[in-house]
Amino acid sequence: MTKNVNDWLTEHGDYLYRFALARLRDPHQAEDAVQETMLAAIKSNSFEGASSARTWLTGILKHKVIDLQRKQIREQPISDLVDLESSDTSMDDFFDASGHWLEKPQTLEMPENALQQKQFLSILNSCLDKLPSKLAAIFMMRDVHETENDNICKELNISTTNAWVMLYRARMGLRKCLEIQWLAR
Amino acid sequence: MKLMLTCKQASQIISQSLDKPLSWSDRLKLKFHLIICAACNRFNQQLHWLNTAVKRLIQATENDDTIQLSLEAKARMTKAIAARKH
Numbered sequence: 001m002t003k004n005v006n007d008w009l010t011e012h013g014d015y016l017y018r019f020a021l022a023r024l025r026d027p028h029q030a031e032d033a034v035q036e037t038m039l040a041a042i043k044s045n046s047f048e049g050a051s052s053a054r055t056w057l058t059g060i061l062k063h064k065v066i067d068l069q070r071k072q073i074r075e076q077p078i079s080d081l082v083d084l085e086s087s088d089t090s091m092d093d094f095f096d097a098s099g100h101w102l103e104k105p106q107t108l109e110m111p112e113n114a115l116q117q118k119q120f121l122s123i124l125n126s127c128l129d130k131l132p133s134k135l136a137a138i139f140m141m142r143d144v145h146e147t148e149n150d151n152i153c154k155e156l157n158i159s160t161t162n163a164w165v166m167l168y169r170a171r172m173g174l175r176k177c178l179e180i181q182w183l184a185r
Numbered sequence: 186m187k188l189m190l191t192c193k194q195a196s197q198i199i200s201q202s203l204d205k206p207l208s209w210s211d212r213l214k215l216k217f218h219l220i221i222c223a224a225c226n227r228f229n230q231q232l233h234w235l236n237t238a239v240k241r242l243i244q245a246t247e248n249d250d251t252i253q254l255s256l257e258a259k260a261r262m263t264k265a266i267a268a269r270k271h
């Protein structure tokens with residue numbers, strides 16, 4: 001088994017790392033997730049060769065990634081996050097007192113050509129980095145894993161209202177950042 | 186029931202609509218608002234588009250061969266695997 005696991009690390013390690021990095025957005029945590037996946041693979045006898053080793057390992061990794069995302073969000077008391085009145089960020093300044101858009105949302109479109117797409121994705125990447133890390137984590141967890149909202153709340157031990165507020169803030173921040181960085185480039 | 190939503194309220198309901206089925210009354214109010222408000226229509230499109238965009242970013246990262254485990258990380262893992270075996 002050890003031989004197998006070492007082969008898997010050689011053959012699939014880089015892919016698994018990219019899979020984890022894409023979701024956790026933190027190199028150290030992504031490495032940890034890969035290592036834990038390999039160690040779990042040694043213990044488990046459930047691989048039967050019916051599916052590819054990569055698919056099987058990715059299945060294990062997914063759970064490790066979700067565990068780590070949960071930790072990313074929990075690192076800080078949730079109450080600090082959802083205090084909508086806290087104005088440490090300009091993210092809430094989207095509406096005037098009567099609830100009208102201060103700046104109307106603009107049309108965002110995926111660029112057609114490959115080079116522009118690459119530029120766009122790198123801007124999106126930097127916008128995700130600018131979000132408070134807990135908001136980015138819950139956004140990635142919800143929108144990427146397609147986790148049911150109820151599940152997120154159970155997993156994080158927070159109310160659904162708090163989850164909605166966090167997701168709302170994450171989306172508002174991201175779309176604004178993209179308008180600024182992408183449309184005004 | 187107040188039928189008219191502000192844009193702020195509408196934007197919150199639009200975000201929630203990505204996470205859960207809306208209540209009958211929220212759905213109705215949102216429908217009404219979207220008929221008259223181009224800005225919130227664009228916001229709605231933005232949020233759906235944002236999901237697609239992030240999924241593309243993830244795919245692009247997964248397929249980017251230039252991103253690799255460092256040699257140190259691989260060595261550390263090989264060691265941890267050997268230790269676990271014995």
